[in-house]
Amino acid sequence: MTNCEKLKGFRDFYPDENAARQKVFDKIEKAVQSCAFRKIDSPAVEEVDLYRIKSGEGILDETFNFEDHGGREITLIPELTPTVARMIQNRKDLNKPIKWYSIPRCWRYESPQKGRLREFYQLNCDIIGSDNAKTDAELLYSATEVMRILNLEDSYLIRLNDRRLLESILESYGISKTEEVMKVIDDKEKLTKKEFKEDLTTLGLSHSVAEKADELTDISGKISQKTEEIESKIPEDKKAREAFERLENLETFLKAYNIRDKCRIDLSIVRGLDYYTGLVFEGFDSEGEYRAIFGGGRYNNYLQLFGNQELPAVGFGMGDAVLEEIMREKNKWPDEELSTDVYILNVDENKSREALKLTKELRKQEIRTEVNLSKRSFSNQLGYADNINAKYVVIVGDQTASSRVEVKSMDDGSEEIVEKSDLVSYIK
Amino acid sequence: MTNCEKLKGFRDFYPDENAARQKVFDKIEKAVQSCAFRKIDSPAVEEVDLYRIKSGEGILDETFNFEDHGGREITLIPELTPTVARMIQNRKDLNKPIKWYSIPRCWRYESPQKGRLREFYQLNCDIIGSDNAKTDAELLYSATEVMRILNLEDSYLIRLNDRRLLESILESYGISKTEEVMKVIDDKEKLTKKEFKEDLTTLGLSHSVAEKADELTDISGKISQKTEEIESKIPEDKKAREAFERLENLETFLKAYNIRDKCRIDLSIVRGLDYYTGLVFEGFDSEGEYRAIFGGGRYNNYLQLFGNQELPAVGFGMGDAVLEEIMREKNKWPDEELSTDVYILNVDENKSREALKLTKELRKQEIRTEVNLSKRSFSNQLGYADNINAKYVVIVGDQTASSRVEVKSMDDGSEEIVEKSDLVSYIK
Numbered sequence: 001m002t003n004c005e006k007l008k009g010f011r012d013f014y015p016d017e018n019a020a021r022q023k024v025f026d027k028i029e030k031a032v033q034s035c036a037f038r039k040i041d042s043p044a045v046e047e048v049d050l051y052r053i054k055s056g057e058g059i060l061d062e063t064f065n066f067e068d069h070g071g072r073e074i075t076l077i078p079e080l081t082p083t084v085a086r087m088i089q090n091r092k093d094l095n096k097p098i099k100w101y102s103i104p105r106c107w108r109y110e111s112p113q114k115g116r117l118r119e120f121y122q123l124n125c126d127i128i129g130s131d132n133a134k135t136d137a138e139l140l141y142s143a144t145e146v147m148r149i150l151n152l153e154d155s156y157l158i159r160l161n162d163r164r165l166l167e168s169i170l171e172s173y174g175i176s177k178t179e180e181v182m183k184v185i186d187d188k189e190k191l192t193k194k195e196f197k198e199d200l201t202t203l204g205l206s207h208s209v210a211e212k213a214d215e216l217t218d219i220s221g222k223i224s225q226k227t228e229e230i231e232s233k234i235p236e237d238k239k240a241r242e243a244f245e246r247l248e249n250l251e252t253f254l255k256a257y258n259i260r261d262k263c264r265i266d267l268s269i270v271r272g273l274d275y276y277t278g279l280v281f282e283g284f285d286s287e288g289e290y291r292a293i294f295g296g297g298r299y300n301n302y303l304q305l306f307g308n309q310e311l312p313a314v315g316f317g318m319g320d321a322v323l324e325e326i327m328r329e330k331n332k333w334p335d336e337e338l339s340t341d342v343y344i345l346n347v348d349e350n351k352s353r354e355a356l357k358l359t360k361e362l363r364k365q366e367i368r369t370e371v372n373l374s375k376r377s378f379s380n381q382l383g384y385a386d387n388i389n390a391k392y393v394v395i396v397g398d399q400t401a402s403s404r405v406e407v408k409s410m411d412d413g414s415e416e417i418v419e420k421s422d423l424v425s426y427i428k
Numbered sequence: 429m430t431n432c433e434k435l436k437g438f439r440d441f442y443p444d445e446n447a448a449r450q451k452v453f454d455k456i457e458k459a460v461q462s463c464a465f466r467k468i469d470s471p472a473v474e475e476v477d478l479y480r481i482k483s484g485e486g487i488l489d490e491t492f493n494f495e496d497h498g499g500r501e502i503t504l505i506p507e508l509t510p511t512v513a514r515m516i517q518n519r520k521d522l523n524k525p526i527k528w529y530s531i532p533r534c535w536r537y538e539s540p541q542k543g544r545l546r547e548f549y550q551l552n553c554d555i556i557g558s559d560n561a562k563t564d565a566e567l568l569y570s571a572t573e574v575m576r577i578l579n580l581e582d583s584y585l586i587r588l589n590d591r592r593l594l595e596s597i598l599e600s601y602g603i604s605k606t607e608e609v610m611k612v613i614d615d616k617e618k619l620t621k622k623e624f625k626e627d628l629t630t631l632g633l634s635h636s637v638a639e640k641a642d643e644l645t646d647i648s649g650k651i652s653q654k655t656e657e658i659e660s661k662i663p664e665d666k667k668a669r670e671a672f673e674r675l676e677n678l679e680t681f682l683k684a685y686n687i688r689d690k691c692r693i694d695l696s697i698v699r700g701l702d703y704y705t706g707l708v709f710e711g712f713d714s715e716g717e718y719r720a721i722f723g724g725g726r727y728n729n730y731l732q733l734f735g736n737q738e739l740p741a742v743g744f745g746m747g748d749a750v751l752e753e754i755m756r757e758k759n760k761w762p763d764e765e766l767s768t769d770v771y772i773l774n775v776d777e778n779k780s781r782e783a784l785k786l787t788k789e790l791r792k793q794e795i796r797t798e799v800n801l802s803k804r805s806f807s808n809q810l811g812y813a814d815n816i817n818a819k820y821v822v823i824v825g826d827q828t829a830s831s832r833v834e835v836k837s838m839d840d841g842s843e844e845i846v847e848k849s850d851l852v853s854y855i856k
Binding site for chain 1 (some may be wrong): 433439440448450458461462466470471475492494500504515517518525558633678685735740766785801
């Protein structure tokens with residue numbers, strides 16, 4: 001006998017647990033499929049180089065990476081986007097725009113904690129080859145469709161921003177180190193006002209500029225209510241003007257999709273520094289108690305790192321850990337239970353073959369049918385049937401000789417004698 | 429730009445390819461669910477110790493194993509059975525018999541070749557906690573149900589054996605090294621008669637005993653037609669008698685399931701030496717051109733290696749690589765194509781918002797709807813709609829002002845003017 005524990009941060013899903021999770025995943029797939037995203041599937045393992053491109057050597061500490069027997073440096077995928085980029089660059093013939101989704105497992109070597117696991121599932125939706133406000137709105141809409149189908153419509157808000165807009169305003173303040181400043185802005189939520197401004201002055205910003213950056217990144221609210229304030233702050237240059245008009249355009253399309261009220265502009269949203277070139281957004285529970293439920297943005301300069309095709313892209317990811325926490329808290333997580341249509345009970349072993357024949361008939365009609373496999377008593381069999389939530393118990397006993405069976409409804413306990421030839425239609 | 433290749437022996441599935449594969453997997457799940465197997469899900473990574481139990485250090489050469497940052501020896505799972513054993517031993521409260529299935533990815537560090545990949549999917553079905561011929565038949569039947577639902581009913585046969593039966597007959601020949609002899613029998617198919625007998629005499633068997641072992645393991649055919657011959661060879665001991673009666677019993681239940689004609693007894697079937705204690709079986713294409721499509725057997729002494737519960741078990745595995753090859757060869761692999769219900773075409777950008785509103789209405793009804801996201805011509809949009817196999821194109825143009833749209837059927841090219849309020853029912 002050996003150590004029989006699973007690894008820390010990994011999960012076992014027993015049938016009742018898996019049935020509930022499967023229902024959630026099926027709904028998610030239904031939502032994104034209705035939005036005409038196409039499912040792809042891809043390796044769980046890739047070469048480390050694929051991640052070095054953007055993440056450098058830091059990726060080695062955060063992933064499950066190793067040398068295989070052939071000396072290749074490989075890793076369990078920590079995210080899907082590099083794989084998507086690789087797959088798209090390997091096919092020049094794909095019609096644009098490309099709309100792909102998948103729900104791969106991803107692995108990160110982090111300390112497991114609330115909402116953060118070492119192995120998790122992550123929905124990825126990307127639209128590649130189209131760069132306009134309508135496409136941004138389509139992607140945001142898809143995320144809201146997922147939330148709607150999960151009955152979380154009233155439980156979240158999207159906070160969005162445009163990095164070009166933020167960057168151009170920061171530049172107009174005379175800030176040159178916009179990357180470093182954006183890193184501080186990314187942390188703003190975790191900092192006090194004082195800490196935030198101190199971090200900025202440490203970067204060389206004057207107190208008054210730090211003050212202005214603080215005021216700027218305090219802007220948040222309904223887009224239509226903030227456009228005037230934002231417009232008053234943008235400098236007179238093309239980049240700022242384009243970003244601002246894009247935001248106005250986005251607002252129009254969000255209105256057409258009727259999801260405008262789910263969205264807030266928030267100039268402190270930056271989402272790290274890895275990919276994003278324009279729109280960035282995060283979906284949060286309305287109370288703001290959890291990590292982001294989903295997040296994403298536009299990454300127009302990313303695909304070309306993986307091949308010759310220059311393709312703009314926008315996408316989002318949604319992990320299953322935070323989603324599950326919120327759904328459980330809101331009582332939206334499905335019941336964890338087994339379902340069975342029919343249990344075939346045989347009163348004695350002589351009836352076994354008869355029972356198997358009936359079992360086969362029902363299963364052929366896609367009726368989920370369990371049959372007694374052991375030598376056990378009538379009441380033991382009934383208990384098992386109850387345990388697997390059988391809707392009906394078909395009793396193969398003395399009636400069987402006369403081509404009939406007794407059917408017991410486990411819902412109301414009623415019993416009826418049914419001709420075997422009528423059994424399928426009786427059950428269905 | 430970097431190296432953008434996937435790893436050798438791993439696979440990318442583009443949307444059209446994935447759609448076909450998904451159809452196959454969905455069918456498989458439907459079959460095993462109708463047989464009341466319950467889906468589980470489990471980690472892709474386990475501690476190496478879990479495999480050492482049965483496979484020893486040899487497992488290290490054949491798997492993707494490594495030390496994680498915490499110094500744990502871990503591996504991508506090469507098979508599911510140890511995980512199933514671990515999960516069952518961690519729960520004493522599960523009702524028996526337990527019927528579980530899953531289709532995990534597995535990874536093996538082998539040279540990729542026809543029907544053998546480094547990353548593959550494998551259907552696993554197990555019945556745990558029941559040891560009788562009826563349970564064996566139920567498991568075999570489940571495998572045949574999978575083959576039936578995939579339209580492979582006429583394309584395969586099951587060859588089965590009972591290891592106790594074979595072992596007891598070999599022992600009656602005075603053979604003591606039955607394990608080594610069974611290893612040679614396992615290879616029989618790849619050997620000439622001469623090589624086979626030489627390998628046996630090398631193990632110390634006399635020429636006449638090697639001859640008898642050869643004759644014995646040549647026995648194959650319909651079970652009912654071979655029972656007499658087998659009975660004439662079994663020794664007068666309890667083990668042999670029990671195994672023989674179990675075989676006769678199994679035959680009766682296979683008949684009840686009406687799958688007797690899919691099964692052949694074949695005394696050369698051994699299936700390695702790792703787990704199996706009784707029934708062993710393999711599903712082969714009728715022409716015998718491929719590796720086994722599926723294989724399994726009874727492993728009654730295995731679960732207890734992982735915990736305190738002593739539980740008999742029987743199971744089978746079916747990888748997707750050989751299955752795909754055979755389905756393709758038989759023209760049973762689904763068409764690789766995208767499917768789309770509706771493409772919403774806007775004649776000019778002014779109609780974009782109108783188009784998005786319609787899109788949203790259709791998607792809410794789970795109609796898979798694509799909408800034009802780019803500025804492009806009427807004919808370009810129509811070409812894209814054709815490319816994604818849209819059934820209908822809804823043209824949002826001048827008619828739209830009057831609350832109507834034009835609907836073009838892409839099947840027959842017919843066009844009709846439809847009230848927007850009737851659109852959902854028209855499409856459905």
